[in-house]
Amino acid sequence: MGRAFVYVILGGGVAAGYAALEFARRGGYSRGELCIISEETVAPYERPALSKGYLLPEGAARLPGFHTCVGANDELLTTKWYKEQGIELVLGTKVISADVRRKTLFTGTGETISYKTLIIATGARALKLQEFGIQGSDALNICYLRNIDDADKLVNVMKSCPGGNAVVIGGGYIGMECAAALVTNKIKVTMVFPEKHCMGRLFTPKIAEYYENYYASKGVTFVKGTVLTSFEKDTTGKVTAVILKDGRHLRADMVVVGIGIRANTSLFEGQLVISMENGGIKVNGQLQTSDSSVYAVGDVAAFPIKLFDGDVRRLEHVDSARRTARHAVASILEPSKTRDIDYLPFFYSRVFTLSWQFYGDNVGQAVHFGDFTSSSPRFGAYWVNKGHIAGAFLEGGSRDEYEAISVAVWRKAKVTNMAELEKQGLAFAIQE
Numbered sequence: 001m002g003r004a005f006v007y008v009i010l011g012g013g014v015a016a017g018y019a020a021l022e023f024a025r026r027g028g029y030s031r032g033e034l035c036i037i038s039e040e041t042v043a044p045y046e047r048p049a050l051s052k053g054y055l056l057p058e059g060a061a062r063l064p065g066f067h068t069c070v071g072a073n074d075e076l077l078t079t080k081w082y083k084e085q086g087i088e089l090v091l092g093t094k095v096i097s098a099d100v101r102r103k104t105l106f107t108g109t110g111e112t113i114s115y116k117t118l119i120i121a122t123g124a125r126a127l128k129l130q131e132f133g134i135q136g137s138d139a140l141n142i143c144y145l146r147n148i149d150d151a152d153k154l155v156n157v158m159k160s161c162p163g164g165n166a167v168v169i170g171g172g173y174i175g176m177e178c179a180a181a182l183v184t185n186k187i188k189v190t191m192v193f194p195e196k197h198c199m200g201r202l203f204t205p206k207i208a209e210y211y212e213n214y215y216a217s218k219g220v221t222f223v224k225g226t227v228l229t230s231f232e233k234d235t236t237g238k239v240t241a242v243i244l245k246d247g248r249h250l251r252a253d254m255v256v257v258g259i260g261i262r263a264n265t266s267l268f269e270g271q272l273v274i275s276m277e278n279g280g281i282k283v284n285g286q287l288q289t290s291d292s293s294v295y296a297v298g299d300v301a302a303f304p305i306k307l308f309d310g311d312v313r314r315l316e317h318v319d320s321a322r323r324t325a326r327h328a329v330a331s332i333l334e335p336s337k338t339r340d341i342d343y344l345p346f347f348y349s350r351v352f353t354l355s356w357q358f359y360g361d362n363v364g365q366a367v368h369f370g371d372f373t374s375s376s377p378r379f380g381a382y383w384v385n386k387g388h389i390a391g392a393f394l395e396g397g398s399r400d401e402y403e404a405i406s407v408a409v410w411r412k413a414k415v416t417n418m419a420e421l422e423k424q425g426l427a428f429a430i431q432e
């Protein structure tokens with residue numbers, strides 16, 4: 001069985017949804033020429049909602065409410081929208097192999113799908129404990145969070161142990177956002193991670209201290225500098241305790257694991273250039289891979305960041321997925337008019353009533369500013385590299401303040417006096 005399309009978007013996540021919107025806006029295809037193939041059974045949705053609105057005890061977000069592209073205050077792309085636009089959704093379908101030379105994909109259902117141009121938007125998968133040699137990590141009450149099925153399992157497990165104990169493994173944003181959601185659902189949380197503080201890849205110790213104290217005030221316990229080694233289970237296979245390397249046993253009615261992700265590149269290994277440094281499919285400024293008919297976008301793509309002197313990065317953030325997807329479609333449909341992408345890396349998170357944004361790169365010396373003591377805080381940090389602002393973080397800012405720090409990073413604002421920068425704080429960016 002075989003089908004042929006002009007354009008195939010492989011993957012049905014955030015990037016796929018924004019690519020579809022861009023195709024529809026530009027109108028560069030005819031009915032039946034464009035399809036999205038996705039392992040998921042629903043049309044593309046805003047994945048960040050899964051660790052936020054989706055886990056609320058009341059008034060939780062549910063589809064179709066958070067299909068793309070509501071996250072960017074754009075159209076809500078429901079299944080009906082795709083139909084109206086003549087974009088075929090091939091859902092619940094996993095591509096199990098790809099032949100780039102023959103421009104063909106092979107699905108788990110035995111179908112062959114060929115393309116003239118392919119956009120790879122396969123995103124990333126959550127790392128599993130099994131990959132670190134932890135046995136029995138497929139238990140009924142161990143949860144990961146990457147897709148809607150994972151989120152449904154998490155909601156069901158939470159509901160099965162009201163007032164119970166959860167152990168959250170990992171101190172990154174998935175761990176932090178899930179811990180906050182669990183607390184909101186009245187579950188007692190212990191967070192375990194090997195680093196010295198939470199959000200180790202981004203936060204400075206001072207920023208982390210604020211959030212850890214805030215979480216502690218909500219009843220969260222932190223166990224840092226150690227890892228789990230095994231589980232204790234009951235006769236039904238449910239985890240009852242988590243055993244740590246330092247010998248501690250933590251009682252657990254449920255476990256949530258957020259220990260990082262890996263880009264879904266395996267279909268293309270040996271066929272396209274993969275970045276050794278960050279494990280993404282390497283693309284140029286047009287999001288084009290080493291094969292000129294294949295593009296890669298979102299979490300799976302490693303693309304050059306002009307702002308970082310062309311350094312090739314693989315970003316795991318929703319804004320990057322949205323923008324790379326739209327840029328790739330522009331490159332495909334109007335190559336002569338589309339310049340190389342010029343992207344300012346941006347990442348945000350929301351937990352409890354807190355909310356922060358980060359722009360740029362956290363390299364160089366960090367300079368903190370603002371009020372780190374209030375329960376409705378407004379504080380942040382600049383990272384200064386070689387005399388210029390390289391990155392900026394702000395908690396509790398207004399729209400204009402976030403805009404101001406983003407511009408300071410974008411313009412690589414010059415810093416002549418670090419003490420003065422610290423004194424000026426947010427005003428430095430606002431005056432820029």
Ligand code: FAD
Pocket residue numbers: 010011012013014015016037038039040046047048049050051093094095096121122123124145146147174264267297298299300315316317318319321346347348349350
């Ligand atoms: P994805 O959205 O992961 O989509 C990949 C798609 O490809 C999926 O549909 C998958 O099923 C499909 N696929 C993969 N392989 C195959 C195959 N072989 N065959 C068929 N289909 C396949 N970022 C932020 O900046 N801020 C946040 O607050 C934030 N919160 C998040 C919360 C959660 C719970 C998660 C999981 C992520 C969050 N992110 C956040 C990150 C953001 O969601 C990702 O950067 C974004 O989803 C990447 O989009 P993508 O399209 O590249 O990949």
